[in-house]
Amino acid sequence: MTAVLRAEHLGRTLAGEVPVTLVEDINLDIERGEFVCIMGPSGSGKSSLLYLLGLLDVPTSGRVWLDGEDTSAYGENELANRRLEKLGFVFQFHFLLAEFSVLDNVTLPMRRLGKHGDAAIRSRGMELLARLGVAEQSAKHPHQLSGGQRQRVAIARALANDPLVVLADEPTGNLDSVSSATVRQILHDLAHQMGKTVVAVTHDAEFASAADRRIGLVDGKINADWRPA
Amino acid sequence: MRIQLQVALTHLTGRTRQTFVSLTGVILGVAFFLAVSSLMRGSEKDFIKRLIDNSPHITVYDEYRLPRTQPAELRWAGGAIRISNVKPQTETRGIRGYREKLEFVESMPGLKVAPVLVGSAVLVFAGREESVTLSGVVPDKMKTVSTLEEKMIEGSIDALAANPNGIVIGTGLAQKFNLGLGRNVNVVAANGASRPMKVVGIFRTGNANYDETQTFTLLKRAQVMFDRPNRVNRLIIQLDDPYEARDAAQRIEAVAGYKSVSWIEASEDILSVLIVRNIIMYSVVSAILIVASFGIYNTLSTIVMEKTRDIAILKSIGFHARDVRLIFLLEGVIIGVVGSVFGLVLGAGLMKLLSTIEFRPPGITEKVQMPIWWGPEQFAIATAFALVSCILAAYLPARRAGRVHPVEILRGAA
Ligand SMILES: Nc1ncnc2c1ncn2[C@@H]1O[C@H](COP(=O)(O)OP(=O)(O)OP(=O)(O)O)[C@@H](O)[C@H]1O
Ligand SMILES: [Mg+2]
Numbered sequence: 109m110t111a112v113l114r115a116e117h118l119g120r121t122l123a124g125e126v127p128v129t130l131v132e133d134i135n136l137d138i139e140r141g142e143f144v145c146i147m148g149p150s151g152s153g154k155s156s157l158l159y160l161l162g163l164l165d166v167p168t169s170g171r172v173w174l175d176g177e178d179t180s181a182y183g184e185n186e187l188a189n190r191r192l193e194k195l196g197f198v199f200q201f202h203f204l205l206a207e208f209s210v211l212d213n214v215t216l217p218m219r220r221l222g223k224h225g226d227a228a229i230r231s232r233g234m235e236l237l238a239r240l241g242v243a244e245q246s247a248k249h250p251h252q253l254s255g256g257q258r259q260r261v262a263i264a265r266a267l268a269n270d271p272l273v274v275l276a277d278e279p280t281g282n283l284d285s286v287s288s289a290t291v292r293q294i295l296h297d298l299a300h301q302m303g304k305t306v307v308a309v310t311h312d313a314e315f316a317s318a319a320d321r322r323i324g325l326v327d328g329k330i331n332a333d334w335r336p337a
Numbered sequence: 338m339r340i341q342l343q344v345a346l347t348h349l350t351g352r353t354r355q356t357f358v359s360l361t362g363v364i365l366g367v368a369f370f371l372a373v374s375s376l377m378r379g380s381e382k383d384f385i386k387r388l389i390d391n392s393p394h395i396t397v398y399d400e401y402r403l404p405r406t407q408p409a410e411l412r413w414a415g416g417a418i419r420i421s422n423v424k425p426q427t428e429t430r431g432i433r434g435y436r437e438k439l440e441f442v443e444s445m446p447g448l449k450v451a452p453v454l455v456g457s458a459v460l461v462f463a464g465r466e467e468s469v470t471l472s473g474v475v476p477d478k479m480k481t482v483s484t485l486e487e488k489m490i491e492g493s494i495d496a497l498a499a500n501p502n503g504i505v506i507g508t509g510l511a512q513k514f515n516l517g518l519g520r521n522v523n524v525v526a527a528n529g530a531s532r533p534m535k536v537v538g539i540f541r542t543g544n545a546n547y548d549e550t551q552t553f554t555l556l557k558r559a560q561v562m563f564d565r566p567n568r569v570n571r572l573i574i575q576l577d578d579p580y581e582a583r584d585a586a587q588r589i590e591a592v593a594g595y596k597s598v599s600w601i602e603a604s605e606d607i608l609s610v611l612i613v614r615n616i617i618m619y620s621v622v623s624a625i626l627i628v629a630s631f632g633i634y635n636t637l638s639t640i641v642m643e644k645t646r647d648i649a650i651l652k653s654i655g656f657h658a659r660d661v662r663l664i665f666l667l668e669g670v671i672i673g674v675v676g677s678v679f680g681l682v683l684g685a686g687l688m689k690l691l692s693t694i695e696f697r698p699p700g701i702t703e704k705v706q707m708p709i710w711w712g713p714e715q716f717a718i719a720t721a722f723a724l725v726s727c728i729l730a731a732y733l734p735a736r737r738a739g740r741v742h743p744v745e746i747l748r749g750a751a
Binding site for chain 2: 162
């Protein structure tokens with residue numbers, strides 16, 4: 109199997125009077141269909157690493173390979189196109205557009221991509237919502253949903269353009285245990301049944317136990333010995 | 338584009354009050370722009386129309402503009418020659434060979450021409466004397482180049498043809514001498530020749546000076562009185578399109594050789610005042626729209642600030658900076674288009690209202706309506722100006738939105 113996502117000596121330092129190193133010398137190979145968890149103490153650089161892997165942030169050293177492509181030479185628009193076509197994000201806070209209906213939120217990436225007609229986009233949106241068990245909510249607005257429902261809508265949106273990799277930053281951080289279990293199961297199935305690569309940051313040991321692999325991050329570096337407290 | 342438009346619309350409908358205020362600014366701006374500029378342009382057109390109607394479009398004089406090229410200059414072209422005291426020649430006896438010149442001008446399309454012999458004379462009646470300008474005209478031709486016939490209140494110009502001793506005078510003169518139709522006056526020419534003439538027509542142009550000093554008689558009679566048989570000293574030309582006057586005058590002058598002055602040249606000073614007036618007017622009405630565009634800038638800046646999180650979401654999904662800029666520019670365009678539409682309607686209403694207002698200018702007896710110009714250019718200019726100022730107002734917020742960096746916002750929110 110080839111690595112769908114690969115980090116090579118990846119580092120990110122914020123310039124300033126006192127430069128801050130967020131992550132340093134990260135080397136990673138993540139395979140297709142793998143479910144990987146990134147864990148580590150607060151402030152260790154997990155989110156920063158996820159932004160780099162998700163092509164949201166640009167590294168100051170090293171490079172990210174996505175689907176066999178070296179992304180280090182890409183400009184802002186090319187990175188945006190890769191995010192649109194190959195990546196899906198789920199954040200701790202659902203980050204849905206408040207003025208858009210649930211269905212409109214989910215179809216947003218498809219409409220931006222513009223590969224399908226309106227009818228096809230709608231039916232695919234409904235299909236995704238149904239798969240995540242929130243089809244009845246499609247006409248509602250995000251504020252009318254529970255936290256768990258919102259997170260499922262956010263996952264549906266991340267899947268809209270059928271991405272290779274789904275990146276999730278503490279997707280269950282704000283959820284009760286029942287909702288957490290659902291979201292965990294969904295991400296697990298994404299990797300194991302639909303062949304998506306899932307990279308999730310989490311503090312939750314139970315969540316991490318469902319993953320194929322756990323990567324410990326301490327002070328911006330990978331630490332193989334790290335275990336959740 | 339459609340998704341960007343949808344986002345733009347939700348932003349605007351999400352802030353009804355601010356959007357409404359911005360819209361009102363544009364609506365009022367466009368409406369005032371229209372009302373004021375249509376009034377100003379209307380009065381300008383009105384003024385120019387009077388100017389064009391009351392004076393010949395082109396007058397050919399029996400003068401030359403430049404002195405003749407001197408033989409020495411021809412012989413040594415480009416040489417350091419200076420000949421002093423050379424003046425343009427004046428034709429004391431009028432336009433030479435005026436019939437050929439008249440024929441040439443008549444052969445040009447889109448114009449009418451009349452020969453006139455102008456001179457000064459003194460009117461003597463009941464012991465009073467008044468110096469006047471006496472123009473010898475050919476009634477049939479004169480009628481085609483001037484509005485004099487319309488200004489006749491008694492008698493007519495045609496009566497001159499019937500009565501070779503007839504004279505047409507203005508109301509001012511008639512009142513001064515207490516003259517009526519059919520009365521006789523003595524007309525004395527500069528060389529002393531005196532002749533009794535009969536008043537066959539009285540006109541009123543409304544211009545007091547003109548009505549007191551201008552008199553008309555038959556061309557033949559004037560030629561005899563001024564002792565210039567077979568001569569005229571003016572050709573008066575009326576064009577179908579008065580704005581062709583400058584070109585036509587140049588062509589005539591090139592062929593006839595005599596100084597040909599268009600109404601545009603003759604009233605250059607007044608026309609340049611009108612241009613200055615237009616500049617002032619447009620800057621003032623534009624100021625209203627500029628103020629309105631500050632309102633739009635303010636609204637859109639607020640939206641950008643409030644929606645940074647949404648912008649970060651869109652960019653993290655894969656929207657380009659360009660898409661985000663487009664969203665906010667569209668918001669400006671929407672306000673501009675909707676504002677213009679309502680503004681044009683309101684403006685047209687104001688114009689309608691203004692055009693019903695009647696007033697009586699000092700010195701004129703009949704009521705006059707506000708001169709409103711309904712030219713479509715006005716509507717186009719107002720719309721274009723509104724749209725441009727809306728887009729400019731949206732530009733800075735749009736650029737700022739395009740620069741939002743999703744990671745910075747995500748870090749802040751997490
Ligand atoms: N804009 C910034 N300026 C300075 N330091 C920053 C900035 N953003 C993040 N940091 C620092 O970078 C480090 C890594 O932050 P990051 O958000 O990646 O950690 P994290 O592992 O995701 O933490 P958490 O588990 O609390 O979410 C932290 O120590 C943080 O203080
Ligand atoms: Mg984090």
